[in-house]
Amino acid sequence: MSAKPFSSVWTRARKGGREQGLSRDQIVRAAVELLDAEGLDALSMRKLGARLGAGATSLYWHVANKDELIELVMDEVYSGVVVPEAAGWREAASVFAYAMRQAVFDHPWSASLIGVVPALGPNALTASDRLMGAFVRAGFEGIDVDYAMTAVVSYTLGATIPEVAFISSLKASGTSMTELQAAVDPIMTKLASDRPNLLERYQSYAQQDFDPLVARRLAFEFGLMALLDGLGTRLRGVSG
Amino acid sequence: MSAKPFSSVWTRARKGGREQGLSRDQIVRAAVELLDAEGLDALSMRKLGARLGAGATSLYWHVANKDELIELVMDEVYSGVVVPEAAGWREAASVFAYAMRQAVFDHPWSASLIGVVPALGPNALTASDRLMGAFVRAGFEGIDVDYAMTAVVSYTLGATIPEVAFISSLKASGTSMTELQAAVDPIMTKLASDRPNLLERYQSYAQQDFDPLVARRLAFEFGLMALLDGLGTRLRGVSG
DNA sequence: ACACTACTCGCACACTGTTCGAGGTGACCT
DNA sequence: AGGTCACCTCGAACAGTGTGCGAGTAGTGT
CATH class of the missing domain: 1.10.357.10 (Tetracycline Repressor, domain 2)
Incomplete structure (x- = not known):
């Protein structure tokens, strides 16, 4: 059982620093850009470091770990x-x-x-x-x-x-919406055969655009x- | 751009098989057990394979990839x-x-x-x-x-x-509820100082149990x- | 006996988050 | 001017991840 105590970025005191080179805000901004551009799976510490012209592990001075980074990034949302x-x-x-x-x-x-x-x-x-x-x-x-x-x-x-x-x-x-419909159609007509309400509504959608x-x-x-x-x-x- | 076409377990035709050794249902059941016991992060193909007395890559015959496995497991929910x-x-x-x-x-x-x-x-x-x-x-x-x-x-x-x-x-x-309160308390009184509604309600909670x-x-x-x-x-x- | 299909699985690849410890660099004190 | 120390960077390494590939096996149909 590796239960670590509850912690959140917001519960830890922030390090007072000299504010040079990397900064927490800069990291968070870059992370949001990366996320917006390439999605959640694309966010890795190495990629983020590279985008900032820094080594991946440098980030760990400003942010405890990836989970905390994500908390910060969420508050940006x-x-x-x-x-x-x-x-x-x-x-x-x-x-x-x-x-x-x-x-x-x-x-x-x-x-x-x-x-x-x-x-x-x-x-x-x-x-x-x-x-x-x-x-x-x-x-x-x-x-x-x-x-x-x-x-x-x-x-x-x-x-x-x-x-x-x-x-x-x-x-x-x-995938376009019509392609999706083509993919979903067979399973709908098959699986929904004994789900009458679902089937009826689905069909009524397919007709009207x-x-x-x-x-x-x-x-x-x-x-x-x-x-x-x-x-x-x-x-x-x-x-x- | 590595955009793969939309696909879901439910849109692919299922392989008809001989139903021996591993089976899809068996895998899904074991996955749910593992998830319930150890949480989402603990679910890896290797661990799941081990739990079934099988190699990790054997699972890929029955399930296209981990995402599909998760779709299956969700329907179990x-x-x-x-x-x-x-x-x-x-x-x-x-x-x-x-x-x-x-x-x-x-x-x-x-x-x-x-x-x-x-x-x-x-x-x-x-x-x-x-x-x-x-x-x-x-x-x-x-x-x-x-x-x-x-x-x-x-x-x-x-x-x-x-x-x-x-x-x-x-x-x-x-973390117990009282420990959590101890962790959240300082940030609440600090950050909430200019958030009067939040602060007042928080304090009124802290009093009554x-x-x-x-x-x-x-x-x-x-x-x-x-x-x-x-x-x-x-x-x-x-x-x- | 042969062929064929259904399956299993070890190896390998590219990648992940994170720790550690060695270095550098500037600010302050004496 | 020299020394000290906190702040900061980062390369190497570790343990893990999902998954493609190709070789291997076992059971069925002819």
């Missing part, structure tokens, strides 16, 4: 989700949801990391704080503040992760609005 | 989520949500895979079909069937993934009910 400071709770939640969604779209590699890596960085915390503030001001009370906020975050993550993972796996494999990307966006909107409505009744139920 | 065949839409959605949540709890390694790996296996499709049937019977019409269903799935994933990832990272690091695991479950229930309520109004808005 959260920097893209800005929540307005003084807005109604519905607007704050909406803006958050769409900003989060966009941030993951902008950095597709983050889809497989986003719920899994601890989000204790400054940007993640700022976003949380803003969102929470909106719910508090709206009149949610006690633990309901957390519950309502968690619900919005959960929905947003759960909707975004598969969506981004899907389209970026398509992009990575260079409704851009699936647009459909996804509408689905996101639909679910988000439904959730916010549900939260709204809970708010009114308490305050009057 | 979906086997745990059974949706009742003839139930009201709210009950079907609830049962699905809790079953899904439980399945991921039972196989914590799946948290980092679940939205990312294509879910085209038989078990995943059966669950989808059952859930979809419930929404159709309830009276959702046209594209709303998908939207409503997607919303429930999204919320469930988004709530479950971070929760399971969190507690299983705690378990892996052997409310089991965080129970809180999470209640949060899951809260958000799910809110979402279902919101979907319900959309249903009534159409049919009556």
Whole structure:
């Protein structure tokens, strides 16, 4: 059992340095560039070092290990989700949801990391704080503040992760949407034969040509609005 | 650009074989055991081969590569989520949500895979079909069937993934909840100083001793009910 | 007896994260 | 000016990874 104590970049004190040559921020920036350009699998310490004109092992002075680097890089993703400071709770939640969604779209590699890596960085915390503030001001009370906020975050993550993972796996494999359909078609008609609901809907899609990307966006909107409505009744139920 | 065509285990025809020695199902079963016992990082082809008393490369006859193995193993997770065949839409959605949540709890390694790996296996499709049937019977019409269903799935994933990832990272690091608090405390009081909402809530938690695991479950229930309520109004808005 | 298919597997390759220890380089103190 | 020390870089090495290749084996059909 090699259980090491819990640790996160954000729980360790940062080294005060002379700020010359490599720097942590520079490394993180380069890592994001590399990730955006070539994806998660392409991020290796050697490649990252090379991109910075440095040896791979030099990075280990500025960053404890790759996991910490990834935590840092993830907070860079959260920097893209800005929540307005003084807005109604519905607007704050909406803006958050769409900003989060966009941030993951902008950095597709983050889809497989986003719920899994601890989000204790400054940007993640700022976003949380803003969102929470909106719910508090709206009149949610006690633990309901957390519950309502968690619900919005959960929905947003759960909707975004598969969506981004899907389209970026398509992009990575260079498969067009029609090619995909050709690949999926046989297994659908075969496997779905005793799954009547799935089969019917699948066939109805194949007929009409409704851009699936647009459909996804509408689905996101639909679910988000439904959730916010549900939260709204809970708010009114308490305050009057 | 090494773009390989899109492929999934489920899109390839299965080899018909003599069914002796190793078999695909046997491999998948052993992989699940290994994953449950030692986690995602511990799954390597060599280890898995050893566990089966076989050479590592023998596995490649039955499975194209590790990615495909993981798709297979993921469908094994979906086997745990059974949706009742003839139930009201709210009950079907609830049962699905809790079953899904439980399945991921039972196989914590799946948290980092679940939205990312294509879910085209038989078990995943059966669950989808059952859930979809419930929404159709309830009276959702046209594209709303998908939207409503997607919303429930999204919320469930988004709530479950971070929760399971969190507690299983705690378990892996052997850190107790109080130790964690000791680690997080300094960064909270420091970083949260200009994040007033976060700080206040954090402190109010630290005082009362409310089991965080129970809180999470209640949060899951809260958000799910809110979402279902919101979907319900959309249903009534159409049919009556 | 022959052929053929279904399978197993050792070797090898290119790659990974990370440790260690030897070096360099500049800032500060005496 | 010389010395000391913290800060920083990096090559070598280790233990591991996924997987292609080609040789080898075993069981079935004719």
